[in-house]
Amino acid sequence: MTAVQLKTGIDWLTQELSDVIRLFLGDVTISDAPGDMRIDHAHSEKNGEWIEYVSDGTFGFARHVAPTDDALEAKRRIKRAAKNCLFELMRTRFRFSPPWGSLTGIRPTRLIYEAMEQGQSLDEAVNRLTDEFFVSPEKAHLLKDIVTMQQGCIDPPEDTFDLYIHIPFCVSRCAYCSFASLTVGKGALLEPYTQAVIKELKASAEMMNVLGLRIRAGYVGGGTPTAIKCEQLERILACAMELFPGAVEWTVEAGRPDTIDREKLSMLKRMRVERISVNPQSFSDETLKRIGRAHSAEDTLRAYALAREMDFHHINMDLIAALPGEGVSEFRDTLGKVNELRPESVTVHSLAIKRSSRPHEQLTVAGDSHNQANAEGADEMITLARTLLTGAGYRPYYLYRQKYMAGNLENVGYALPGYQCLYNIGNMEETQRVLAVGAGAITKWLFKRERRIERAANLRNVEEYIQRVDEMAERKRGVIFAYAPSEGRSALD
Ligand code: SF4
Known part of the structure; x- marks a missing residue:
């Protein structure tokens, strides 16, 4: 099996970058040990900008990122820039472009909704997928059709x-x-x-x-x-x-x-x-x-x-x-x-x-x-x-x-x-x-204002589920009532 050596100074990026490598190479071994191919990622700062740089010794791609104090947003910007650099490197080296571009998540429509929340039109949001994330025009168009069909169904009543x-x-x-x-x-x-x-x-x-x-x-x-x-x-x-x-x-x-x-x-x-x-x-x-x-x-x-x-x-x-x-x-x-x-x-x-x-x-x-x-x-x-x-x-x-x-x-x-x-x-x-x-069922509790989901997973084993069903209800309760009203927030936040 092909082995890829991946070096990055940012630990949490390893999985994200590995996902991009697998878009091109399938089920390969990826570690920081020497392998058949070496990829380096570097994060640096210059003139008030962050720079993500990815190279394999032959090709190298860089992206500039506007810094932010918001930790979550910073992570998002660095992740996207680094993945896009790596995607460009891999498609240059292997001469093909996977249809979903550098997107490796399971819900690609999310980027469209995110862009629309920031004031972009549906067309602008769809164009961004092809321009920024290398998504093929066919897949971008598919997402546009889906978002169009979801209008009127996507936002359930609050209660x-x-x-x-x-x-x-x-x-x-x-x-x-x-x-x-x-x-x-x-x-x-x-x-x-x-x-x-x-x-x-x-x-x-x-x-x-x-x-x-x-x-x-x-x-x-x-x-x-x-x-x-x-x-x-x-x-x-x-x-x-x-x-x-x-x-x-x-x-x-x-x-x-x-x-x-x-x-x-x-x-x-x-x-x-x-x-x-x-x-x-x-x-x-x-x-x-x-x-x-x-x-x-x-x-x-x-x-x-x-x-x-x-x-x-x-x-x-x-x-x-x-x-x-x-x-x-x-x-x-x-x-x-x-x-x-x-x-x-x-x-x-x-x-x-x-x-x-x-x-x-x-x-x-x-x-x-x-x-x-x-x-x-x-x-x-x-x-x-x-x-x-x-x-x-x-x-x-x-x-x-x-x-x-x-x-x-x-x-x-x-x-x-x-x-x-x-x-x-x-x-x-x-x-x-x-x-x-039920056995194996996963409650997904959405805290809408915080844009956060907490999960409570029931036991998958049917016999254990039957024996411990009271505990399953308690797990759910623990997640759903995670916030005491005294903290000024509730399970509906
Ligand atoms: S065995 Fe699995 S795939 Fe087949 S019907 Fe049951 S759940 Fe579906």
Whole structure:
């Protein structure tokens, strides 16, 4: 494996600069020990300006930064300048330019919102991405479309939160899965889990009542929520809806088509859940078998037809680009079928091969260089998805990037106008508080005025979660009530 020697006098920059190196070189070893390549970063001050300089012995790039006394802002300016210098160096040396430029964060829309808050127009903010951060015009345009679709949904009312409930069970495990999820097995944990979730919901409702907050959107994800018994899911939903009435949107990720039947759909209808997911991932049976999905394309069509027959008005479909063994033609076929079905929203993921998932091992063991070799293919598939879906009237409305993603690409949510999922936007853009319940669920409490998010993570292990559910509620309470009113601030600051 290639080894890169990285020298910087600023410790906290090491990770940031390493992320830029990996945009070009993939999963390389980076340390301050001698390696195949050496990169030096230096921070200095001259004539009242800060100077960031990055060199590899052959090329060198510098940026001048206006100093500031604001510690956070200083860090931001130094980080951006140093990363941009390094990006210029790497693209000069390796003669290619990754599409997201020097941006390595998971929420690139944030830079647009930041610039708009400083008084720039949307067009000016988008141009800044290409001029300052080397983002390709295509990606900058994608972000512009997303920000446009988010208008009216991005700022939730001050006195609201969104609720997330995690159901960590699936009927079988997909090969690429890196989520906190167990197979249902004989179902011994289902009832204790249902009871624990209900207990946590009740404790959480008390906190929201003290704060006078009301629910905006509810989301039940997994795992596969419909993998548990119908009556258990109904009890969870009934409890949540009674404790948190008045949500303008409820989503249940039905997800795997092999868990969807008339009984469960009737229950969801009865509970007034209008948004559900029926996720094909691919319409190729060979691919589904290869990735261990344990359902067929026919199952997806059947589940979708049943949901339509039962009058569900918002169905989302998840697809994955760059699945093992799939090329552009298989993905084109899947997109064509989705466009024929015309769900109200479509989420296109790029296969993120994380170290914890089986394909990473399997594909490496099998000598299949899928991860890197398919990167260009993944890029083409993502572009194809955009062309075909926007051609059919869908618009991108949220996006996030992930580490280890094939081709360093992105996940994009598309929707027909008017069908943007509020929960997805609030959660992805971090503009809404998320109260989360269930094993592995993470409460993200937004202190809006301070622009700060505090997290309370529940235990991922289902048995431990069940045993220690009271402690989960306490963790949440600790974060949400972090500020005593006597300090002049509250949990709503
Ligand atoms: S359905 Fe989703 S959560 Fe369940 S095993 Fe497959 S990828 Fe993992």
